[in-house]
Amino acid sequence: MGRLSRPAWVYMTAVLLAAVCVLVRVLIPVVRSGVHLDWLTALITLAVLLLVCDSLATTLTSRQSAWSPSSAISLAAVVLIGPAGAAVVGASVLITVRTGVRFSQRVFNAAMYTLSAYAAAETYLALGGRVGTPGRAEFPAIIGPFAAAAVVHVLVNLGLLGGMLKLARQAGGSPKGIGLSLPLLFFSDVCYATLGLLMAALWSVGVRPVGAILALVPLFVARWAIGQFAAQERAYAATMAALCQAVETKDYYTRGHSERVSRGAAMLAREVGMRAERVDAIRYAGMLHDVGKLGVPTKVLQKNGALTEEEFAAIQLHPMRGLEIVREIGFLDEALAGIMHHHERMDGRGYPLGLVGDEIPEFARVIAVADAFDSMTSNRSYRGARSVPEALSELRRWSGPQFDPALVDAFVAALKREGWPQPAAAPPDAGDAISVQDHDDPTTPLRVVDSR
């Protein structure tokens, strides 16, 4: 989260006030009737466990959200010590030792946990759940109220968090968006929340905190796996970027092209509402779309003047060569189709197959728009970089015959919101190879000798 906007502040204050009200409301009766020692030990134990969990929260993939298995502990608190205890345990997140958390974020998290734990506890009670260590007689009847409490806990949690992220995003604070798949997050949170019931059940076996700690072991292994996954994913993206850069390093004018196309394609994909995995796939497809150009002899790419039919055929083959290279990678098939068909045109005059309109895979249509746009906004030896508005009006001009009009509109909208960093215009070094034609540039089509 960047600097908070005014609506975000209002929202945060409202959530905080609600949490304080809840705390006051639940604590008054407790204080009046006197605090039971067992209740207090359970509360402190659970609060410590929650803090441990939250402090070790792991960052989810490359996006800026953290996943922590703390909902299980909140729900154990719901069963063991009721609404008052659960709310206090939730509020203890305020003193988390997780690094890199701002104070405002900390306060918000604590308020969020307080509210969701309280809502879950009230649900649990309303459906006939009993507060206290569950005994043998209560199973399986306890499962219904507990499941409802778990769902409510996760829903309130995600709802409050989602509202905050939405406000922060509208203010332009987080241009990337969270891009997390919410149903998935909901599902995994609810599944982990069921561990809360196990913790509560183990409270009576005489193992007390040992049982709760034992229940955390699988959680931490899962957390380890997710952390490893995120690290691998970052390493993977970085390696891919480095290798793609190596491929285009020969030609001064196309440096950084793959990476920018990848960014543009992902931006457009998000704009048209693709799922997170598809956005990831198109990011890689955009990165790799021109890898087959390496199979085109350098002298063809750098030829000054019209191309012969054979040379043009060699260029037209590059999407196929690219496919040949990346086919072995366990990608979504869509990414492969995107690489193969990124030079098709809506009117069927593209290559390699001359597909028409909707026959062209969606990935390919998306990449085509980002590809042409980046080509126009970068320097070429035969012209300087066009400005963004100029390039957009060119895109609109070719929208229909060459590009999918719906995608062009979406691209314009996305660009308006997220902006586009134009590549720096540095003059080429003496040793750099220089291309004098660009097969991606719709305004300057390749010149081919007419043999007829």
Next chain:
Amino acid sequence: MSGAVRRPARRSSWQAAESGEMLLVAAAGMLVVAAVAQTATAGLVQPRTALAFGALIAMGELLRLALPGDREAAPIAIAGALGYSLLTSVGGVPATQSALQVIVVTAASMTVGALPHLAAGRPPGVAGMASRLLAVACVAVVFRPLAATGEPQHQWWFALAAMTALVALGWLVKCLTLALIRADALRARFGVTLWDEMRIQLPLEVAAGASAILISFAAQVMGLVALAVFIAPLLVTHAAFRRYAGIRATYLQTVRALARVTEVGGYVEDGHSHRVSQLSVAVGRELGMSENDLLELEYAALMHDIGQLSLRDPIPGGATVLVSPADQASIAELGAGVIQQAGVLDRVAEIVRCQSMPWRGPDGEAPVSSRIIRAANAFDDLVGASVDRDRTAAALERLRLDSAEYDPGVVEALSKAASRRAVVRR
């Protein structure tokens, strides 16, 4: 004639690869037969519990996980089977199943869970199942008599300590059997494979073992409902591991695929990177390298020619062994630069950088991975895809003579790996 010489060698290596596995499966099979015979006469006690745990084990066997290095694991099945072995009571009623019954239930449910794999045309993974069964059998044989005394029910700390020790024992048994098979199949050193196996299996085993202990404790209070409640978190943990394994596999595939750009660009001969990486890994294994080191070696070998992309024009034939040492060094340096860009493969970059150094140069010794790639690359430049014996022998001879450039130890390992390569590729 050479064909006649080759065939027995090929068969013996095939037999060697199978024999360890066969032994393991036979041992597990005998155990199952004995257990079935015993249970058939004594009858199945507490069938509902057996059925519930059997269902969990079968589901776990169905949801196997691919681990790095072509391994398969079934953590949910292990959690279920260990949980059944460590059960003391279900909702207040003491659990009385014998160790042999645990073995029968586990074996039967594993088989049921493996059937869909067979139906889908995937390998049944019999060896993995056998090693899991043996591990579970060891745990059950120790704990079932203990549970019959009633001691673990009354003293939770004693039960917890015993369970933890037994879970560790099961893990050790599984790693031992798997490492034996692997050392046999890959011709690697047993000590190295055992260490790799223990390292790779550890996180999953910790999760599965802790789950089993939890199931056992929770069942005392919750009864069989504990199993139902436990499935949900187990599944999510499973999903986390699956994603991790998936991205690892994709990573390697991507590097393999992108290493081919040098071939498509006409810089090196077709299949060069792939062959060099295969050969390098075989040599590294021969020299007793661990799996982590082998993975780095494989990455480095796949990308060892990536520096050529920065050359204006391809080297004729792409054979770096034929260009001047200064050019070799600059290609290696450029390649290392590319890899370093990624920011996460610095050790791989270092290996690529040092591949052009003589193994004992003025700047000290090159890393062993670099020495391996240097020798494997030279060998492939000289021999190519050919498996002709005379050509192979001549190339090896040339590497041997040049003992200032190529580490004699590496060349010896290379000659062993190359002779096997001839046999395997035929």
